[in-house]
Amino acid sequence: MSSISVAMTVNGTRVSESVPARTLLVQLLREQLGLTGTHVGCDTSQCGACNVLVNGRAVKSCTMLAAQADGAEVLTIEGLESDGQLHPMQAAFKEHHALQCGFCTPGMVITAIDLVANDANPGEATIRKYLEGNFCRCTGYHNIVKAIAAGAEAMRS
Amino acid sequence: MYDFTYHRPATIADAAAAFKACAEAQFLSGGQTLLPIMKQRLAKPANLIDLAGIAALRGASVDGQTVVIGATTPHADVAGAAEVRSTIPALAALAECIGDPQVRNRGTIAGSIANSDPSADYPAALLGLGATVRTDRREIAADDFFTGLFETALEEGEIITAVSFPVPKKAGYAKFPNPASRYAIVGVMAVETAAGVRIAVTGARPCVFRATSFEAALGASLSSAAALPAFPADGLNQDIHASAEYRAHLVGVMTKRAIAAAT
Numbered sequence: 340m341s342s343i344s345v346a347m348t349v350n351g352t353r354v355s356e357s358v359p360a361r362t363l364l365v366q367l368l369r370e371q372l373g374l375t376g377t378h379v380g381c382d383t384s385q386c387g388a389c390n391v392l393v394n395g396r397a398v399k400s401c402t403m404l405a406a407q408a409d410g411a412e413v414l415t416i417e418g419l420e421s422d423g424q425l426h427p428m429q430a431a432f433k434e435h436h437a438l439q440c441g442f443c444t445p446g447m448v449i450t451a452i453d454l455v456a457n458d459a460n461p462g463e464a465t466i467r468k469y470l471e472g473n474f475c476r477c478t479g480y481h482n483i484v485k486a487i488a489a490g491a492e493a494m495r496s
Numbered sequence: 497m498y499d500f501t502y503h504r505p506a507t508i509a510d511a512a513a514a515f516k517a518c519a520e521a522q523f524l525s526g527g528q529t530l531l532p533i534m535k536q537r538l539a540k541p542a543n544l545i546d547l548a549g550i551a552a553l554r555g556a557s558v559d560g561q562t563v564v565i566g567a568t569t570p571h572a573d574v575a576g577a578a579e580v581r582s583t584i585p586a587l588a589a590l591a592e593c594i595g596d597p598q599v600r601n602r603g604t605i606a607g608s609i610a611n612s613d614p615s616a617d618y619p620a621a622l623l624g625l626g627a628t629v630r631t632d633r634r635e636i637a638a639d640d641f642f643t644g645l646f647e648t649a650l651e652e653g654e655i656i657t658a659v660s661f662p663v664p665k666k667a668g669y670a671k672f673p674n675p676a677s678r679y680a681i682v683g684v685m686a687v688e689t690a691a692g693v694r695i696a697v698t699g700a701r702p703c704v705f706r707a708t709s710f711e712a713a714l715g716a717s718l719s720s721a722a723a724l725p726a727f728p729a730d731g732l733n734q735d736i737h738a739s740a741e742y743r744a745h746l747v748g749v750m751t752k753r754a755i756a757a758a759t
Contacts (some may be wrong), residue, residue, distance in 0.1 A: 340500045360502040360544070361534075384532060385676075387598060396601040397570070402531050403602065406502045407524075407548060451598065457576075471678070472596025 344410045349374070350418025356405075363410050364408050365389045365400035367402040368415060376416035380474070387473035390446035390453075397453035399472070416445035419452075428452055431490030432483075439477035447473050455494050463488065474484045497531075498540040504549045508632050508655060511545055515653040518543035523655065525568050525607035528599050553606075553657060557582055563587065563661045566608035575600065585759055586667035586685065591623050593671060595678050606656040609641070612648050612703065614733065615679035617671065619704035622659060624685030624696030630658045645702035664689045666718060668733060668758030670750045671699070674737055681738050682746035686754035688718045695751055700732050700743045710751055718755045724748055 349372060356371050368374045368391065377400060380388030384402035391400045392414040419426035424474045425433065428451050438444045447470070454461055454469045456491040461469070467480070475483060503518070515521045522541035524530055525548070532540045547553055553567040556577040564582050565574055574580055575592035594600055594608075594617050608618040609629065615630040621627070622638035629636045632655040641649050649654070664687045671683030680699035684707075687694045693714045695707040707727065716724050729744035738746070 340499050343502050359499065361497050361499055382535070384599065387596075389631075390598055397598050398602050399598045402528060404502070404527065404531070406504070407527065407546065409504075422634065450597065453601075469597055472598045 345405050347408050347411050349413045362405040364403045364405050366382045367405040374415050374417050387446040388443050390449040397450050428490035428492035431486040435482050435486035437482040437486035455491045497534040500544045503545045506549050514545050521580050526602040528603035529611050565605050565659050567656045568604045571603050573599035578746045583663050586669045590617050590669040612642050612646050614702050614707050615699045620685040620696045620698040622728040623704050625660045625661045627659050631656050642704050666758045668754040670753035672746050682743055682750050684750040684754045688752045718758050720755050
Protein backbone atom coordinates (compact mmCIF):
# COMPACT_ATOMS: atom_id res chain seq x y z
CA MET A 340 0.00 0.00 0.00
CA SER A 341 1.37 3.38 -0.99
CA SER A 342 1.62 5.82 1.90
CA ILE A 343 2.13 9.54 1.80
CA SER A 344 2.99 12.19 4.36
CA VAL A 345 0.49 14.97 4.82
CA ALA A 346 0.86 18.07 6.95
CA MET A 347 -1.86 20.60 7.63
CA THR A 348 -3.27 22.85 10.30
CA VAL A 349 -6.37 21.42 11.94
CA ASN A 350 -8.25 23.71 14.33
CA GLY A 351 -5.11 25.80 14.76
CA THR A 352 -2.80 22.89 15.52
CA ARG A 353 -0.13 21.66 13.10
CA VAL A 354 -0.54 17.98 12.36
CA SER A 355 1.65 15.67 10.34
CA GLU A 356 0.58 12.14 9.51
CA SER A 357 1.63 9.28 7.31
CA VAL A 358 -1.46 7.76 5.70
CA PRO A 359 -2.38 5.51 2.77
CA ALA A 360 -2.78 7.65 -0.37
CA ARG A 361 -6.44 6.74 -0.65
CA THR A 362 -7.27 8.15 2.80
CA LEU A 363 -10.16 10.59 2.66
CA LEU A 364 -9.94 13.84 4.60
CA VAL A 365 -12.86 12.72 6.78
CA GLN A 366 -11.04 9.48 7.61
CA LEU A 367 -7.93 11.42 8.61
CA LEU A 368 -9.99 13.71 10.83
CA ARG A 369 -12.06 10.99 12.50
CA GLU A 370 -9.80 7.96 12.56
CA GLN A 371 -6.31 9.43 12.86
CA LEU A 372 -7.01 12.64 14.77
CA GLY A 373 -10.06 11.50 16.75
CA LEU A 374 -12.16 14.47 15.66
CA THR A 375 -15.44 12.59 15.46
CA GLY A 376 -17.64 15.70 15.41
CA THR A 377 -17.40 15.58 11.62
CA HIS A 378 -19.87 12.90 10.58
CA VAL A 379 -20.13 10.53 7.65
CA GLY A 380 -23.74 10.43 6.52
CA CYS A 381 -24.20 9.35 2.94
CA ASP A 382 -20.52 9.00 1.97
CA THR A 383 -21.57 10.05 -1.56
CA SER A 384 -21.16 13.86 -1.33
CA GLN A 385 -24.88 14.54 -1.06
CA CYS A 386 -25.79 15.03 2.61
CA GLY A 387 -23.20 17.47 3.93
CA ALA A 388 -22.79 15.89 7.37
CA CYS A 389 -19.05 15.71 6.67
CA ASN A 390 -18.64 19.38 5.76
CA VAL A 391 -15.53 21.10 7.09
CA LEU A 392 -13.84 24.37 6.19
CA VAL A 393 -10.67 24.02 4.10
CA ASN A 394 -8.90 27.34 3.73
CA GLY A 395 -12.13 28.99 4.82
CA ARG A 396 -14.44 27.26 2.33
CA ALA A 397 -16.93 24.51 3.07
CA VAL A 398 -16.12 21.21 1.39
CA LYS A 399 -17.41 17.67 1.67
CA SER A 400 -14.59 15.89 3.47
CA CYS A 401 -15.87 12.50 2.25
CA THR A 402 -15.10 13.65 -1.30
CA MET A 403 -11.61 15.03 -0.77
CA LEU A 404 -8.41 13.09 -0.26
CA ALA A 405 -6.34 13.89 2.80
CA ALA A 406 -3.53 14.40 0.26
CA GLN A 407 -5.51 17.21 -1.38
CA ALA A 408 -5.63 19.03 1.96
CA ASP A 409 -1.84 18.93 2.36
CA GLY A 410 -0.69 22.39 3.45
CA ALA A 411 -4.25 23.60 4.09
CA GLU A 412 -5.97 25.15 7.09
CA VAL A 413 -8.79 22.86 8.15
CA LEU A 414 -11.49 23.88 10.61
CA THR A 415 -13.94 21.33 12.04
CA ILE A 416 -16.86 21.70 14.43
CA GLU A 417 -14.46 21.06 17.33
CA GLY A 418 -12.44 24.15 16.39
CA LEU A 419 -15.26 26.67 16.54
CA GLU A 420 -15.57 27.36 20.25
CA SER A 421 -13.12 29.66 21.95
CA ASP A 422 -12.35 29.84 25.69
CA GLY A 423 -15.22 27.50 26.41
CA GLN A 424 -17.71 29.75 24.63
CA LEU A 425 -19.77 28.41 21.76
CA HIS A 426 -19.27 30.08 18.37
CA PRO A 427 -22.17 32.51 17.76
CA MET A 428 -23.53 30.18 15.08
CA GLN A 429 -23.43 27.20 17.45
CA ALA A 430 -25.15 29.31 20.12
CA ALA A 431 -27.84 30.30 17.61
CA PHE A 432 -28.49 26.64 16.72
CA LYS A 433 -28.90 25.89 20.44
CA GLU A 434 -31.10 28.93 21.07
CA HIS A 435 -33.43 28.24 18.13
CA HIS A 436 -33.56 24.47 18.69
CA ALA A 437 -32.22 23.93 15.18
CA LEU A 438 -31.59 20.24 15.72
CA GLN A 439 -33.37 17.13 16.80
CA CYS A 440 -31.10 14.10 16.43
CA GLY A 441 -28.10 16.35 15.80
CA PHE A 442 -26.39 14.14 13.24
CA CYS A 443 -26.44 16.75 10.47
CA THR A 444 -25.70 19.69 12.79
CA PRO A 445 -21.90 19.92 12.47
CA GLY A 446 -22.19 20.12 8.69
CA MET A 447 -25.04 22.63 8.92
CA VAL A 448 -23.04 24.91 11.22
CA ILE A 449 -19.99 24.72 8.92
CA THR A 450 -22.12 25.58 5.86
CA ALA A 451 -23.71 28.46 7.78
CA ILE A 452 -20.31 29.94 8.63
CA ASP A 453 -19.21 29.56 4.99
CA LEU A 454 -22.40 31.35 3.89
CA VAL A 455 -21.88 34.25 6.29
CA ALA A 456 -18.31 34.63 5.04
CA ASN A 457 -19.77 35.25 1.57
CA ASP A 458 -22.90 37.15 2.63
CA ALA A 459 -22.92 38.76 6.08
CA ASN A 460 -26.66 39.38 6.04
CA PRO A 461 -28.34 36.53 4.15
CA GLY A 462 -32.10 36.57 3.70
CA GLU A 463 -34.29 33.52 4.10
CA ALA A 464 -34.26 32.62 0.40
CA THR A 465 -30.46 32.85 0.29
CA ILE A 466 -30.12 30.66 3.37
CA ARG A 467 -32.48 28.01 2.01
CA LYS A 468 -30.66 27.94 -1.33
CA TYR A 469 -27.28 27.66 0.37
CA LEU A 470 -28.51 24.60 2.28
CA GLU A 471 -28.89 22.66 -0.99
CA GLY A 472 -25.95 20.45 -0.02
CA ASN A 473 -27.03 19.74 3.56
CA PHE A 474 -29.72 17.24 4.44
CA CYS A 475 -31.65 17.19 7.70
CA ARG A 476 -34.13 14.35 8.06
CA CYS A 477 -35.69 15.54 11.35
CA THR A 478 -36.40 19.23 11.56
CA GLY A 479 -37.98 20.28 8.27
CA TYR A 480 -35.30 23.01 8.16
CA HIS A 481 -37.41 25.88 9.53
CA ASN A 482 -35.50 26.26 12.80
CA ILE A 483 -32.18 25.76 11.01
CA VAL A 484 -33.01 28.68 8.72
CA LYS A 485 -34.01 30.82 11.72
CA ALA A 486 -30.82 29.87 13.57
CA ILE A 487 -28.61 30.77 10.63
CA ALA A 488 -30.23 34.19 10.27
CA ALA A 489 -29.77 34.78 14.01
CA GLY A 490 -26.22 33.42 13.95
CA ALA A 491 -25.35 35.71 11.05
CA GLU A 492 -26.69 38.66 13.02
CA ALA A 493 -24.67 37.65 16.08
CA MET A 494 -21.52 37.29 13.95
CA ARG A 495 -22.02 40.85 12.62
CA SER A 496 -22.14 42.33 16.12
CA MET B 497 -11.49 2.74 -3.13
CA TYR B 498 -8.61 0.79 -4.56
CA ASP B 499 -5.05 1.73 -3.68
CA PHE B 500 -3.13 4.12 -5.93
CA THR B 501 0.04 6.17 -5.98
CA TYR B 502 -0.49 9.90 -5.55
CA HIS B 503 1.51 12.46 -7.52
CA ARG B 504 1.42 16.24 -7.09
CA PRO B 505 3.47 17.92 -9.84
CA ALA B 506 4.19 21.67 -9.64
CA THR B 507 4.26 22.38 -13.38
CA ILE B 508 2.33 21.34 -16.48
CA ALA B 509 5.50 19.79 -17.92
CA ASP B 510 6.01 17.71 -14.77
CA ALA B 511 2.37 16.57 -14.90
CA ALA B 512 2.72 15.51 -18.54
CA ALA B 513 6.00 13.72 -17.75
CA ALA B 514 4.41 11.94 -14.78
CA PHE B 515 1.55 10.72 -16.96
CA LYS B 516 3.99 9.39 -19.55
CA ALA B 517 6.10 7.64 -16.92
CA CYS B 518 3.19 5.97 -15.10
CA ALA B 519 0.98 3.08 -16.06
CA GLU B 520 -2.80 3.47 -15.70
CA ALA B 521 -2.53 7.14 -14.80
CA GLN B 522 -5.37 9.58 -14.42
CA PHE B 523 -5.40 13.32 -13.80
CA LEU B 524 -7.21 14.60 -10.71
CA SER B 525 -8.66 18.10 -10.55
CA GLY B 526 -11.34 18.88 -7.95
CA GLY B 527 -12.29 15.22 -7.69
CA GLN B 528 -16.04 15.78 -7.38
CA THR B 529 -16.75 13.15 -10.03
CA LEU B 530 -13.57 11.07 -10.05
CA LEU B 531 -13.40 10.43 -6.30
CA PRO B 532 -17.02 9.22 -6.04
CA ILE B 533 -16.54 6.80 -8.94
CA MET B 534 -13.26 5.58 -7.42
CA LYS B 535 -15.10 5.04 -4.12
CA GLN B 536 -17.67 2.98 -6.05
CA ARG B 537 -14.74 1.06 -7.55
CA LEU B 538 -15.92 1.94 -11.04
CA ALA B 539 -12.50 3.51 -11.72
CA LYS B 540 -9.18 2.27 -10.42
CA PRO B 541 -6.28 4.38 -11.66
CA ALA B 542 -2.97 3.02 -10.42
CA ASN B 543 -1.54 6.54 -10.45
CA LEU B 544 -3.42 9.70 -9.60
CA ILE B 545 -1.80 12.92 -10.81
CA ASP B 546 -3.20 15.88 -8.89
CA LEU B 547 -3.17 19.08 -10.96
CA ALA B 548 -4.12 21.34 -8.03
CA GLY B 549 -0.51 22.21 -7.25
CA ILE B 550 -0.01 23.92 -10.63
CA ALA B 551 -0.69 27.61 -9.99
CA ALA B 552 -0.71 28.48 -13.71
CA LEU B 553 -3.89 26.44 -14.23
CA ARG B 554 -6.06 28.42 -11.83
CA GLY B 555 -7.91 31.72 -12.06
CA ALA B 556 -10.25 33.77 -14.25
CA SER B 557 -9.23 36.77 -16.35
CA VAL B 558 -10.50 38.97 -19.14
CA ASP B 559 -8.32 39.75 -22.14
CA GLY B 560 -10.11 42.22 -24.38
CA GLN B 561 -13.23 40.45 -25.66
CA THR B 562 -12.19 37.06 -24.31
CA VAL B 563 -12.83 35.55 -20.87
CA VAL B 564 -10.22 32.96 -19.92
CA ILE B 565 -10.97 30.43 -17.17
CA GLY B 566 -8.01 28.40 -15.93
CA ALA B 567 -8.49 24.63 -15.97
CA THR B 568 -8.59 24.08 -12.20
CA THR B 569 -10.69 27.14 -11.34
CA PRO B 570 -13.53 25.98 -9.07
CA HIS B 571 -17.13 26.69 -10.04
CA ALA B 572 -17.56 29.00 -7.01
CA ASP B 573 -14.70 31.20 -8.26
CA VAL B 574 -16.23 31.47 -11.75
CA ALA B 575 -19.62 32.27 -10.22
CA GLY B 576 -18.12 34.93 -7.98
CA ALA B 577 -15.53 36.51 -10.27
CA ALA B 578 -16.40 40.15 -10.91
CA GLU B 579 -14.74 40.02 -14.34
CA VAL B 580 -16.93 37.07 -15.39
CA ARG B 581 -20.13 38.53 -13.96
CA SER B 582 -19.60 41.81 -15.80
CA THR B 583 -18.66 40.29 -19.19
CA ILE B 584 -20.61 37.00 -19.50
CA PRO B 585 -23.16 36.98 -16.65
CA ALA B 586 -24.76 33.81 -18.07
CA LEU B 587 -21.49 31.93 -17.54
CA ALA B 588 -21.32 33.03 -13.90
CA ALA B 589 -25.00 32.11 -13.47
CA LEU B 590 -24.41 28.66 -14.97
CA ALA B 591 -21.45 28.03 -12.64
CA GLU B 592 -23.59 29.09 -9.69
CA CYS B 593 -26.21 26.40 -10.35
CA ILE B 594 -23.83 23.43 -10.55
CA GLY B 595 -24.25 20.91 -7.72
CA ASP B 596 -24.31 22.55 -4.29
CA PRO B 597 -22.04 25.09 -2.54
CA GLN B 598 -19.54 22.49 -1.31
CA VAL B 599 -19.26 20.86 -4.73
CA ARG B 600 -18.79 24.31 -6.31
CA ASN B 601 -15.94 24.98 -3.89
CA ARG B 602 -14.05 21.93 -5.17
CA GLY B 603 -15.28 21.02 -8.69
CA THR B 604 -13.46 22.59 -11.63
CA ILE B 605 -14.24 23.54 -15.22
CA ALA B 606 -11.67 21.21 -16.77
CA GLY B 607 -12.79 18.32 -14.59
CA SER B 608 -16.34 18.85 -15.79
CA ILE B 609 -15.65 19.14 -19.51
CA ALA B 610 -13.04 16.36 -19.64
CA ASN B 611 -15.70 14.01 -18.26
CA SER B 612 -18.30 15.06 -20.88
CA ASP B 613 -21.15 13.92 -18.68
CA PRO B 614 -24.37 14.08 -20.73
CA SER B 615 -26.10 16.03 -17.94
CA ALA B 616 -23.29 18.40 -16.92
CA ASP B 617 -23.79 22.18 -17.21
CA TYR B 618 -20.43 23.40 -18.49
CA PRO B 619 -20.56 21.58 -21.86
CA ALA B 620 -23.62 23.72 -22.74
CA ALA B 621 -21.67 26.87 -21.85
CA LEU B 622 -18.71 25.91 -24.03
CA LEU B 623 -20.78 24.83 -27.01
CA GLY B 624 -23.26 27.70 -26.78
CA LEU B 625 -20.66 30.40 -26.36
CA GLY B 626 -18.36 28.91 -29.01
CA ALA B 627 -15.49 28.52 -26.54
CA THR B 628 -12.02 27.20 -27.26
CA VAL B 629 -10.38 24.54 -25.09
CA ARG B 630 -6.68 25.19 -24.62
CA THR B 631 -4.46 22.22 -23.85
CA ASP B 632 -0.75 21.63 -23.41
CA ARG B 633 -0.68 20.58 -27.09
CA ARG B 634 -3.22 22.65 -29.07
CA GLU B 635 -6.48 24.56 -29.13
CA ILE B 636 -9.76 22.71 -29.73
CA ALA B 637 -13.01 24.43 -30.71
CA ALA B 638 -15.94 23.44 -28.47
CA ASP B 639 -17.77 22.26 -31.62
CA ASP B 640 -15.06 19.60 -32.02
CA PHE B 641 -14.36 18.90 -28.34
CA PHE B 642 -17.44 16.97 -27.16
CA THR B 643 -17.58 13.80 -29.22
CA GLY B 644 -19.95 11.50 -27.34
CA LEU B 645 -21.12 9.98 -24.07
CA PHE B 646 -18.21 10.62 -21.69
CA GLU B 647 -16.04 11.08 -24.80
CA THR B 648 -13.98 14.09 -25.86
CA ALA B 649 -11.36 14.93 -28.46
CA LEU B 650 -8.64 14.83 -25.78
CA GLU B 651 -5.75 12.51 -26.54
CA GLU B 652 -4.13 10.19 -24.03
CA GLY B 653 -2.31 12.30 -21.44
CA GLU B 654 -3.40 15.64 -22.92
CA ILE B 655 -3.89 18.31 -20.26
CA ILE B 656 -6.53 21.05 -20.47
CA THR B 657 -4.89 24.31 -19.40
CA ALA B 658 -7.76 26.79 -19.84
CA VAL B 659 -11.01 27.53 -21.62
CA SER B 660 -11.44 30.82 -23.49
CA PHE B 661 -14.90 32.28 -24.11
CA PRO B 662 -15.53 35.07 -26.62
CA VAL B 663 -17.81 37.71 -25.08
CA PRO B 664 -21.21 37.39 -26.83
CA LYS B 665 -23.74 40.11 -27.59
CA LYS B 666 -25.99 38.41 -25.07
CA ALA B 667 -26.47 34.99 -23.51
CA GLY B 668 -28.74 33.21 -21.06
CA TYR B 669 -28.81 29.80 -19.38
CA ALA B 670 -31.81 27.90 -18.06
CA LYS B 671 -31.94 24.41 -16.67
CA PHE B 672 -34.45 21.99 -15.29
CA PRO B 673 -32.40 20.34 -12.56
CA ASN B 674 -32.79 16.88 -11.19
CA PRO B 675 -33.93 17.84 -7.68
CA ALA B 676 -31.61 15.32 -6.02
CA SER B 677 -28.38 15.53 -8.00
CA ARG B 678 -28.77 19.06 -9.43
CA TYR B 679 -27.54 17.73 -12.77
CA ALA B 680 -29.52 19.05 -15.73
CA ILE B 681 -32.45 16.93 -16.88
CA VAL B 682 -32.32 19.52 -19.66
CA GLY B 683 -30.20 22.67 -19.74
CA VAL B 684 -30.02 25.23 -22.54
CA MET B 685 -27.47 27.95 -23.21
CA ALA B 686 -28.88 30.50 -25.66
CA VAL B 687 -26.32 32.87 -27.17
CA GLU B 688 -26.42 35.73 -29.63
CA THR B 689 -23.17 36.62 -31.36
CA ALA B 690 -22.30 38.84 -34.31
CA ALA B 691 -22.41 35.68 -36.44
CA GLY B 692 -25.90 34.62 -35.33
CA VAL B 693 -27.43 32.59 -32.54
CA ARG B 694 -26.22 29.37 -30.96
CA ILE B 695 -28.52 27.14 -28.90
CA ALA B 696 -26.64 24.45 -26.95
CA VAL B 697 -28.52 21.71 -25.13
CA THR B 698 -27.26 19.45 -22.35
CA GLY B 699 -29.03 16.57 -20.61
CA ALA B 700 -31.21 15.59 -23.54
CA ARG B 701 -28.91 13.36 -25.61
CA PRO B 702 -25.85 11.23 -24.83
CA CYS B 703 -23.70 14.28 -25.60
CA VAL B 704 -24.23 18.06 -25.58
CA PHE B 705 -25.50 19.32 -28.97
CA ARG B 706 -26.75 22.41 -30.82
CA ALA B 707 -30.47 22.69 -31.55
CA THR B 708 -30.00 23.68 -35.18
CA SER B 709 -33.74 23.77 -35.92
CA PHE B 710 -34.13 26.39 -33.20
CA GLU B 711 -31.11 28.33 -34.45
CA ALA B 712 -32.63 28.44 -37.94
CA ALA B 713 -35.98 29.59 -36.54
CA LEU B 714 -34.35 32.34 -34.50
CA GLY B 715 -32.07 33.63 -37.25
CA ALA B 716 -29.82 36.50 -36.20
CA SER B 717 -31.16 37.38 -32.78
CA LEU B 718 -32.52 35.91 -29.55
CA SER B 719 -36.09 37.07 -29.89
CA SER B 720 -38.55 35.82 -27.32
CA ALA B 721 -41.31 36.39 -29.89
CA ALA B 722 -39.89 33.84 -32.36
CA ALA B 723 -41.97 30.71 -32.87
CA LEU B 724 -39.87 27.58 -32.24
CA PRO B 725 -40.69 24.31 -34.04
CA ALA B 726 -41.60 21.28 -31.94
CA PHE B 727 -38.44 19.46 -30.86
CA PRO B 728 -38.40 15.78 -31.89
CA ALA B 729 -38.08 13.14 -29.16
CA ASP B 730 -36.16 10.74 -31.42
CA GLY B 731 -32.90 9.62 -29.86
CA LEU B 732 -33.31 11.63 -26.65
CA ASN B 733 -32.29 10.24 -23.26
CA GLN B 734 -34.90 8.56 -21.15
CA ASP B 735 -34.62 7.30 -17.61
CA ILE B 736 -36.63 7.15 -14.39
CA HIS B 737 -36.48 10.95 -14.15
CA ALA B 738 -37.88 11.91 -17.55
CA SER B 739 -39.10 10.26 -20.75
CA ALA B 740 -37.72 11.24 -24.17
CA GLU B 741 -40.98 13.05 -24.92
CA TYR B 742 -40.77 15.02 -21.68
CA ARG B 743 -37.16 15.97 -22.40
CA ALA B 744 -38.12 17.06 -25.93
CA HIS B 745 -40.76 19.34 -24.42
CA LEU B 746 -38.23 20.67 -21.92
CA VAL B 747 -35.77 21.55 -24.71
CA GLY B 748 -38.32 24.04 -26.03
CA VAL B 749 -39.32 25.38 -22.61
CA MET B 750 -35.73 25.77 -21.40
CA THR B 751 -34.77 27.49 -24.66
CA LYS B 752 -37.54 30.04 -24.17
CA ARG B 753 -36.48 30.60 -20.55
CA ALA B 754 -32.83 30.95 -21.57
CA ILE B 755 -33.79 33.55 -24.19
CA ALA B 756 -35.88 35.40 -21.61
CA ALA B 757 -32.94 35.37 -19.18
CA ALA B 758 -30.38 36.47 -21.77
CA THR B 759 -28.44 39.67 -21.03
